[in-house]
Amino acid sequence: MSNLLELEDEESQEMGSYNHSLAQAQLTGLFFNDKRFSVFIELSLDVSQTDLSQFGMKAKEELKPDICLYPKTEKTGFIKRDIIKMLEMPLLAIEIISPKQGIDDILTKFDAYFALGIKSCWLVIPPMEIVDIYSQLNQHRTFDMNDTNVIDELVDINLPIKSIFG
DSSP states (O other), X not given: OHHHHHHHHHHHHTOOOHHHHHHHHHHXXXXXXXXXXXXXXXXXXXXXXXXXXXXXXXXXXXXXXXXXXXXXXSSOSOOSSOOSSBSSOOXXXXXXXXXXXXXXXXXXXXXXXXXXTOOEEXXXXXXXXEEEEEEETTEEEEEOTTSSEEEETTTTEXXXXXXXXO
């Protein structure tokens, strides 16, 4: 019974809200038009070969970023045999904070993402209109509405911040 309660608690913390959903949709739309990337929402990443307990995480086999980007390849679109969990890690993982989610929980995920080889992680905080771009857990740059663009040099992304929160 306690495992079921833990699962329900984790699911309720990650439930999308209005702001979460809107930010996810806005960012997905912006990336969808960028021909260099394939964009995915809530895609399961296979982490079964990594012990996530070293990061203090309960997840054992998969992590699901809110949004992730892969380099676009010739093989894009639907495939005959679906992939349940991606073995290949994305270039970029984006987490959008929800009202019941703590920043520390997301930073713990970022720690795991970096260990798995993901180049860049974004923390999006819709109520504050902030995008915090992490190149490592202890190195990040914050963009807000006082900035013109959100710039991720590692993945070569330059987006007008107003197109995310405007």
